[in-house]
Amino acid sequence: MAKHKKVATKKVPYVGIVGLGYVGLPLAREFVQGGAKVLGFDVNKSTVLKVNKGVSPLKHLTNKVIKDMVTSNQFKATDNMAQLSQVDAILICVPTPLTENREPDMFYVETTCKTIAKYLRKGQLVVLESTTYPGTTRELMLPILERSGLKAGRDFYLAYSPEREDPGNKHFQTATIAKVVGGYDKASLERALAVYKWAIETLVPVDSCEIAESAKILENVYRCVNIAMVNELKMLFDRMGIDVWEVIRAASTKPFGFQAFYPGPGLGGHCIPIDPFYLTWKARQYGMPTRFIELAGEINTDMPYYVIQRVMEALNDCRKSLKGSKILVLGLAYKKDIDDLRESPSIELIEILREKGAKVDYNDPYFPRTHKQRDHDLKMTSKPLNTKMLKSYDCVLIATDHSCYDYDYIVRHAQLVVDTRNATAGVKQGRRKIHTA
Ligand SMILES: NC(=O)c1ccc[n+]([C@@H]2O[C@H](COP(=O)([O-])OP(=O)(O)OC[C@H]3O[C@@H](n4cnc5c(N)ncnc54)[C@H](O)[C@@H]3O)[C@@H](O)[C@H]2O)c1
Numbered sequence: 001m002a003k004h005k006k007v008a009t010k011k012v013p014y015v016g017i018v019g020l021g022y023v024g025l026p027l028a029r030e031f032v033q034g035g036a037k038v039l040g041f042d043v044n045k046s047t048v049l050k051v052n053k054g055v056s057p058l059k060h061l062t063n064k065v066i067k068d069m070v071t072s073n074q075f076k077a078t079d080n081m082a083q084l085s086q087v088d089a090i091l092i093c094v095p096t097p098l099t100e101n102r103e104p105d106m107f108y109v110e111t112t113c114k115t116i117a118k119y120l121r122k123g124q125l126v127v128l129e130s131t132t133y134p135g136t137t138r139e140l141m142l143p144i145l146e147r148s149g150l151k152a153g154r155d156f157y158l159a160y161s162p163e164r165e166d167p168g169n170k171h172f173q174t175a176t177i178a179k180v181v182g183g184y185d186k187a188s189l190e191r192a193l194a195v196y197k198w199a200i201e202t203l204v205p206v207d208s209c210e211i212a213e214s215a216k217i218l219e220n221v222y223r224c225v226n227i228a229m230v231n232e233l234k235m236l237f238d239r240m241g242i243d244v245w246e247v248i249r250a251a252s253t254k255p256f257g258f259q260a261f262y263p264g265p266g267l268g269g270h271c272i273p274i275d276p277f278y279l280t281w282k283a284r285q286y287g288m289p290t291r292f293i294e295l296a297g298e299i300n301t302d303m304p305y306y307v308i309q310r311v312m313e314a315l316n317d318c319r320k321s322l323k324g325s326k327i328l329v330l331g332l333a334y335k336k337d338i339d340d341l342r343e344s345p346s347i348e349l350i351e352i353l354r355e356k357g358a359k360v361d362y363n364d365p366y367f368p369r370t371h372k373q374r375d376h377d378l379k380m381t382s383k384p385l386n387t388k389m390l391k392s393y394d395c396v397l398i399a400t401d402h403s404c405y406d407y408d409y410i411v412r413h414a415q416l417v418v419d420t421r422n423a424t425a426g427v428k429q430g431r432r433k434i435h436t437a
Helices: 024-033 045-052 064-072 079-085 106-121 136-146 186-196 210-242 244-250 275-287 291-317 345-355 387-392 408-415
Strands: 014-018 037-041 075-078 089-092 125-128 157-160 179-183 202-206 325-328 359-363 394-397 416-421 435-437
Touching: 014 024, 014 079, 024 037, 024 064, 024 416, 037 079, 064 075, 079 106, 089 106, 089 186, 106 136, 125 136, 136 157, 136 210, 157 186, 157 210, 157 325, 179 186, 179 210, 186 202, 202 210, 202 359, 210 244, 210 275, 210 291, 210 325, 275 291, 291 345, 291 394, 291 416, 325 345, 325 387, 345 359, 387 408
Parallel strands: 014 037, 014 089, 037 075, 089 125, 125 157, 179 202, 325 359, 325 394, 394 416, 416 435
Antiparallel strands: 157 179
């Protein structure tokens, strides 16, 4: 692994970051802190305006972080793509979702590359950071970029370096997460390493773009499959009257050969529920099914239904039916302490509960109201979390274990609690009201 040295190249690089979201903004911060100059590009005018005013568009990134970047005079955001020609390196951090048919939606990457091709000039480095299937850099990006008339390896440099951002992670930040870098050729790899050294402590050069692309997919398939396994074990252990959380705690004491994964109400976020299916799609071109991924997907997408089943059983114990019951879903975000709703299982839980005739509200301090998404429009506002409100619900369903919640208080005043995250593990009083799911 190459260790970061404070001054990596003599010339301060001018870095362009395309896509100022969960990945692009923290990356920009690291380059600024490392002493580089950054020009951030985004097609969303409101993001550009906000950022230039020192306002963070993301809750887990404070306004101070953005303000410090702007006042350093090393950072500016723009929606004027013509300025791409000014920078030395272009790092692409745009979304890679799935289409309705669950196939890779490369629209954002393709559009970005077409725009770059218009302004590409000799000597520039282009790096894709977005998660994608192996082969994207060479098969999809390269031909589009070469429409500029410039040749990769001769006129410009090309590389792939996957982002490993984990929003809200208190232990690791962009700069301290080792970064894999694969180049189109040797010169591209060297150029990419020289640029990233300004921002990232540890770089991991690999032999090709395809290895870097596959490494990212492997990391996410690994999580997806292991989470599915513990989700399945949770259902079995629940039936056997064994506490899965205690089982994982015990198994985790093994100092080698075991890594803990935790069950939940279903997969969420922009990565784990989506990225493995990029590989599934690509594998079809090679006539291979990806059975582990398919099975994991099946188990994980069934989890919200299992949770609702547990809510029904818990209500049944109180001689109540789900139909007509008032349910408070606690936590909308797909994981704790962040304001990211993408693919959140809470949305599915709310929709199933509504379908079954429950009256559903939610509380989440990160979402005062819900916004229209690609596939959902809940049209809801967050309800206050006070004694009177808690008492008024037939069941409180803990979907996201935000740290700001006082679980003792919630259990004390709720009639019934269904906990999908083991958030109430430390609650001493009122345990008979708690059901796991
Ligand atoms: N969010 C994470 O935790 C995470 C972690 C690792 C990898 N990734 C990967 O990183 C990539 C980016 O994810 P994200 O979460 O930052 O997405 P995001 O939606 O938060 O941000 C993407 C930004 O790109 C902008 N954009 C879209 N098209 C553009 C274009 N043509 N030109 C300029 N800007 C454009 C959008 O307006 C948005 O601000 C995805 O491939 C994702 O899978 C995300």
